[in-house]
Amino acid sequence: MQIQTSPLTRKLGAFVSLSDVELEILARFHSRRREFQSKHEFIHEGQTKSSAFILSKGWACSFKVLPDGDRQIVDFQIPGDFLGLRSILFRTADHNIEAVTRIEASEVLAADVLRAFSDAPRLAVAVLWAASRDEAMVVEHLVNIGRRSAEERMAHFLLELSARLALVGIGDKTGYECPLTQYHLADALGLSAVHVNRVLRQLRDSGLVTFQSGRVTFDDFDGLAELAGFDTGYLDQTGPLLT
Amino acid sequence: MQIQTSPLTRKLGAFVSLSDVELEILARFHSRRREFQSKHEFIHEGQTKSSAFILSKGWACSFKVLPDGDRQIVDFQIPGDFLGLRSILFRTADHNIEAVTRIEASEVLAADVLRAFSDAPRLAVAVLWAASRDEAMVVEHLVNIGRRSAEERMAHFLLELSARLALVGIGDKTGYECPLTQYHLADALGLSAVHVNRVLRQLRDSGLVTFQSGRVTFDDFDGLAELAGFDTGYLDQTGPLLT
């Protein structure tokens, strides 16, 4: 079997230097290719026996729905992200995941993951690290919603996305392609769609950032970063800790 | 060495059946006893070379501080909780942790944890599971702040705390001892201290719950749970997945 460098191995390798054997085990994770249409919900809260997925193309989002129908988007997943890990570790999924765009992903069965952990224990450490990184992002999201104004939230969110996309080689300092609707932004930031629209106009009018027709354009990156109090510390990677 | 059942082993054992060797390694984590006074901040954001701690007595809280001085409490830690794991896995702490009450904890060095992972790889899986459980709590907290009204937030928060405390044998259906101030609640829930006070009075006046002089008393548990849309799914434990 040919061992390829996938976005996943690149990510895990940043923390744990992976051996050929470990790389091969990871490579086998990519044997079940799946494809989902935009808006398809492929992991449902409460679902038992769910799989995890490694996203190779497109965007997805994980969210929870409240009794009154409101939803809170917890995170967006971009290519290279591992998703649904918690639904494997717990026996039942505690959140929903749906495709934002049409997506391509590799399905990974719970048994595959658990077997990989016992065959190559260092992979568990690597996944622990990746999961901690995800948790750090959720924490930052929490701070964002809990303590920042609508304008700051939006600014911070757009910058964070930019930083994450940059890590997988998408977008640059001038901006990036972004398939999200204003409803997605509203559900992610805990705002109403109407207010999202107003905030976006305000940011555009102040010459900071333009969110339009599927693209985020930074008109004044530094100004935006200052408004948001943006700091990339929680995304830092400084080379393998475990060699 | 005598192998004792600590809150930590009980927690990890819920996911991975631990061998004697693994139990002994965990027991060695308890060799460096520490004690901190209330309000002492013992993990600082940006700090490198920080340790982790296993909390054995008292309450702590982890939080982030924004440039303008506002703070967002991410989570409270109670006896049995592992804290500061991320500050070990990343080389630098991405959040602060301070003692809410006087606390007793065991300090665990980064090297100890990494050595334990290579000596007993299954421990890494167990810790991964525990970390995922923490992440699930942060996610629920995010939903709470993002999509619920102040009253619902408070109700949900007090119920969640009750459920967590019950797992380590503190409190019962009638209520629990709670050393938090209204400022803690405000910082955790993304509200102002003044509004926290009003919300608490409202909940008390509606006969649902009383938060007073260091104690939470459920006057109408079911009514409160209904108001909060409370569901314990994300805390469920259903026995070891890995045997």
Next chain:
DNA sequence: CGATCAGTTGAGAATGGTCAAATTCGGTGG
């Protein structure tokens, strides 16, 4: 050419914030 969905805008209402001032309460020193 309707139908639907994303985006836009306005007007009025509501939730929660800010500021400022009491009040309570657990210590602590005299």
Next chain:
DNA sequence: CCACCGAATTTGACCATTCTCAACTGATCG
């Protein structure tokens, strides 16, 4: 035992951010 101190809590008045409702535009698609 009592006076006092600081921290935590409580309350009122006013203000701001954000929400809701409702209407309208523009694009896309069968």
